[in-house]
Amino acid sequence: MKFLFMKVDEVVYLVDAYDKERFAESKKELDALLSDEALANVPFLVLGNKIDILYAASEDELRYHLGLTNFITGKGKVNLADSNVCPLEVFMCSIVHKMGYGDGFKWLSQYIK
Template sequence: MEISLIGLQNAGKTSLVNVVATDEYSEDMIPTVGFNMRKVTKENVAIRLWDLGGQPRFRFMWVRYCRAVSVIVYYCSAYSQSDPDNLSVSRSELHDLLSKTSLNGIPLMVLGNKIDKPGALSKEALTEEMGLSSLTDREVCCFMISCKNPTTIDQVIDWVVNHSKSKN
């Protein structure tokens, strides 16, 4: 199974990959330059995780790495107080990416990260902010997570394994 993990810079994508691969969380992360790839096995399923850089200069690559994946995982910060424009940019980038015909039908999981911070958005608020109800051409789900809490990460992995494009 292949999964592309995309989203704006500083959303926490690399932290998630590290937690999934090693079960360890670290506050000290270096921004991804280009992409990283990690192979992990969860629930007897081999998963190749593509962690794609979120800086503007790397976003053009997203479509290339999402074409043949089982699930597109779009990662965003549910804690918008540090950057109020972050969610509107994130929504725009997500909808632009999903408008590409080569990505039609690929399931989408949106992860709202940093829910451990005071003032983080609720699942309902993030769903509305990201315009997820308008995405009707694919299966869409939204999970609220914190990389510091392994329970939420396990739920995400369960959904990915059970709803991947390869199982349809």
């Protein structure tokens, strides 16, 4: 059996903010990634997509359902350099309307070496 090991520099996790029925499934998958020891020091960018659709979840609602209310890292306003906290942030976006994700990738770029 062959194993392929790759170095992961960052994780971008896209969630459909409109499909609230699948939030539990999204949380389960995200929890698995966050608990993976190989990703312990890797920054996570969570994108809540489809904010252009009426009744899509707000950022606070998405954070709550994904269990990320205690993972706020300040969107770049908090210095994590001297802490033991892995950068993780949620940005709401609309891929169709090309908005929001640019801010997320800009935030993420400060952690890429």
